[in-house]
Amino acid sequence: MIKYRLTCKKCNNIFDSWFASSKEFEKLKKLKLINCNKCNSLKIDKSIMSPSVSSNKKINYERNNIKLKHIKSKIKEFQIYIKNNFENVGENFTYEARSIHYGEKESKKGIYGSATSKQIKELKEEGIETALIPWVNEKEN
Numbered sequence: 001m002i003k004y005r006l007t008c009k010k011c012n013n014i015f016d017s018w019f020a021s022s023k024e025f026e027k028l029k030k031l032k033l034i035n036c037n038k039c040n041s042l043k044i045d046k047s048i049m050s051p052s053v054s055s056n057k058k059i060n061y062e063r064n065n066i067k068l069k070h071i072k073s074k075i076k077e078f079q080i081y082i083k084n085n086f087e088n089v090g091e092n093f094t095y096e097a098r099s100i101h102y103g104e105k106e107s108k109k110g111i112y113g114s115a116t117s118k119q120i121k122e123l124k125e126e127g128i129e130t131a132l133i134p135w136v137n138e139k140e141n
């Protein structure tokens with residue numbers, strides 16, 4: 001069995017197909033039995049698949065990169081939402097959270113900022129619930 005990557009000259013569709021041999025491929029092509037799975041065009045070109053470990057690794061890396069980019073863009077969307085709807089109190093997060101919790105400060109908006117895991121634990125012990133949100137450095141792509 002041989003796997004060919006087939007390219008449709010008409011619509012540029014690329015698809016993979018298995019053949020018993022290269023001879024069989026030529027035979028089927030002559031008999032006009034190979035057509036594009038998208039537009040049914042018979043103008044099909046083949047290029048042999050050459051799978052190798054390194055190229056597979058590269059593909060995996062690229063896939064993961066795409067996933068990561070996708071996740072990052074989701075986080076960024078979320079960040080924009082947070083920025084528009086919450087007040088950034090930065091390093092004063094624990095102070096501000098306590099002020100709101102104990103009613104010293106009225107806040108119509110929610111707040112966000114940075115806190116250490118120790119600070120978050122302390123807030124929790126006081127009954128102040130916080131939510132951890134993933135954050136992407138804006139300089140990153």
Ligand SMILES: [Zn+2]
Nearest residue numbers: 008011036039
């Ligand atoms: Zn096609």
